[in-house]
Amino acid sequence: MQGFHIVALGGTLRPTSGTARALQTALDHAAAAGARTTLLTGEAIDFPNYDPAEAGTDPRVAHFIDTIRSADALLIGSPGYHGTLSGLVKNALDHIELTRGDARVYLDGMPVGLIAMAAGWQASVSTLQALRGIVHALRGWPTPIGVAINSTEGENAIATCAPQIAMMMDQIAGFLRR
Known part of the structure; x- marks a missing residue:
């Protein structure tokens, strides 16, 4: 991933967000392979509700959009709230x-x-599917491997999924090399 910019967005407003930690694990993998990385979580993505007439006037939104524009690849992570993102x-x-x-x-x-990270497999998998549909609508190319994390597995839930996260990041690297 040498020379590529990988941007991750997601998580929650909590500083201890498990989803943000999972995104950071993925970015660490990319950084070890030589990528430049950016994590946008919590306050960095806490914008007013999208309003086409007003959205472009917020400097935080402008920074976010500039960061997305500079990305060669994107990671999106969400907690599962009531079966979706x-x-x-x-x-x-x-x-x-x-x-x-x-x-x-x-x-x-x-x-x-x-x-996608949620308290149970049903919510994490349905959140992953919702994210996949949104990425398709935004014309992105979701990796074949998406990572569903069951947070009820405790503190080791992210570490348990580290091989899947690494595989997903390797798929992104392969796509970027093409």
Whole structure:
């Protein structure tokens, strides 16, 4: 991944977010392979609800969009809230609409790795599926491997999924080399 910029977005507003820790694990893998990485979580993606008329005026949103524009690959992680992604993550993804007039519209042609973390397999898998559908709508290319993490497995839940996270990151690296 030498020379590529990998951006991760997601997590929660909690500083101890398990989803943010899982995204950081993926970014650490990318950094070890020579990538430049950026993690956008918590306050960095806590925007007012998407409003097409107002969204472009917020400097935090402008920074977010500039970061997305600079990405060669994206990671999206969300906790599973009631069987789907969080409002925080969905709202951040809605702001990608601001790229509709760009040469690369939305996430067109970009590899996207997905991580969903929830208290149980049903919620984590359904959240992963919801993320996959959104990435398709944004013209991104979700990796074949997505990572569902069952947080009820305790402190080792992320470590247990580390091989899947590494495989997902290797798929992103292979896509970028092509």
